[in-house]
Amino acid sequence: MTGLVFKRLWIVSKLEKAARMVSFQPGTNILTGENDVGKSTLIKSLYHSIGADAPQMNNTRWKRAKAFYCSEISLNGATYFIVRDGKHFGVFDAQKDMLSKHSGISTEGGIADFICDQLDFNIELEKSADGKLGRAGPAFYFLPFYVDQDAGWTKSWDSFSGLQQFTSFRKNMIEYHLGIRPQSYYDAKKKEMEFVEAKSSLQGERNVLSTALATFQKRSSQIQVSLDPEAFKEELDQLVDAYNLQRARQQDALSKVNDLPPAGPSLMTRVCRFDFGSRR
Incomplete structure (x- = not known):
């Protein structure tokens, strides 16, 4: 004072x-003075x-x-x-x-x-x-x-x-x-209250996350994945047809390669001339 x-x-x-x-x-x-002054x-x-x-x-x-x-x-x-x-x-x-x-x-x-x-x-x-x-x-x-x-x-x-x-x-x-x-006591008391409030806030966040996790786990356990081939029959048929088409093309290309004569000088010359001529 x-x-x-x-x-x-x-x-x-x-x-x-x-x-x-x-x-x-x-x-x-x-x-000093009288009352009410x-x-x-x-x-x-x-x-x-x-x-x-x-x-x-x-x-x-x-x-x-x-x-x-x-x-x-x-x-x-x-x-x-x-x-x-x-x-x-x-x-x-x-x-x-x-x-x-x-x-x-x-x-x-x-x-x-x-x-x-x-x-x-x-x-x-x-x-x-x-x-x-x-x-x-x-x-x-x-x-x-x-x-x-x-x-x-x-x-x-x-x-x-x-x-x-x-x-x-x-x-x-x-x-x-x-x-x-003294003042130091109230300073420490303030820090303690701040820690308590921070802990309470973190606990609240943890509770929210725990609730969300439990809800997700409960819902995920109830999800049934359907693997019935009949449900995808049309898509499977299209994939099989596409595969067979590509397989046929591959076999045809291999057959043509096998029918080619062995490579030699005369053949290489003719091929080069043909390529040169095609460029002209």
């Missing part, structure tokens, strides 16, 4: 065309601006204001401006040049890709919906450091919205923040 410091926060209301800027000093800051909303807005949604930020009164946020933070010694409007985020450097833009929080391309990477918080937990791994967003990193008056006072480690998307998130986060299970 020492790597992140809030420096300033802007809250802008699209409906009221009004804005409020609050600056924070280095060290400890204390907010916005102390809790200000603290909620700090976390909300960087992707950690606190309860009651979507109540009817606040939603009517249509607020968006800009927080100036120091993160690992570097200054950033993060703008949030609904589910959309923009990250800017100290010179206010855009570094990246994000949609959503823990989804692919969400603000967690920036915040959690900077905090070296790359934890993936099992989703309650399907048991697959999903990235834990900034709220899970800030759990030990914030107690929300609307939720955290009545139930421990419940100060942010959306925590129930993962099974056993309390146990996992307590063990992580206490150092019982």
Whole structure:
């Protein structure tokens, strides 16, 4: 947590065309004031601006204001401006040049890709919906450091919205923040889940191929090949006739060769003359 410091926060209301800027000093800051002047909303807005949604930020009164946020933070010694409007985020450097833009929080391309990477918080937990791994967003990193008056006072480690998307998130986060299970454990857990999913996929392919093979073997054993000569009588007769014709031609050619006189000089001369004459 020492790597992140809030420096300033802007809250802008699209409906009221009004804005409020609050600056924070280095060290400890204390907010004082009467009830219902916005102390809790200000603290909620700090976390909300960087992707950690606190309860009651979507109540009817606040939603009517249509607020968006800009927080100036120091993160690992570097200054950033993060703008949030609904589910959309923009990250800017100290010179206010855009570094990246994000949609959503823990989804692919969400603000967690920036915040959690900077905090070296790359934890993936099992989703309650399907048991697959999903990235834990900034709220899970800030759990030990914030107690929300609307939720955290009545139930421990419940100060942010959306925590129930993962099974056993309390146990996992307590063990992580206490150092019982460090980042390396979750890295290994991710690899294990990837291997299990790959094995399951290969097993599914194997089952499909086994079923196809069994079906083929069953069908091939039932195929009866007909070798009845009567079914091919006409084709066989045609082949026999063709064979007999070729056999007769062969015998006739052999007979003619046998009737030829022995070869000699005079015969060769006559043959050559005949061939010469035929060319003319």
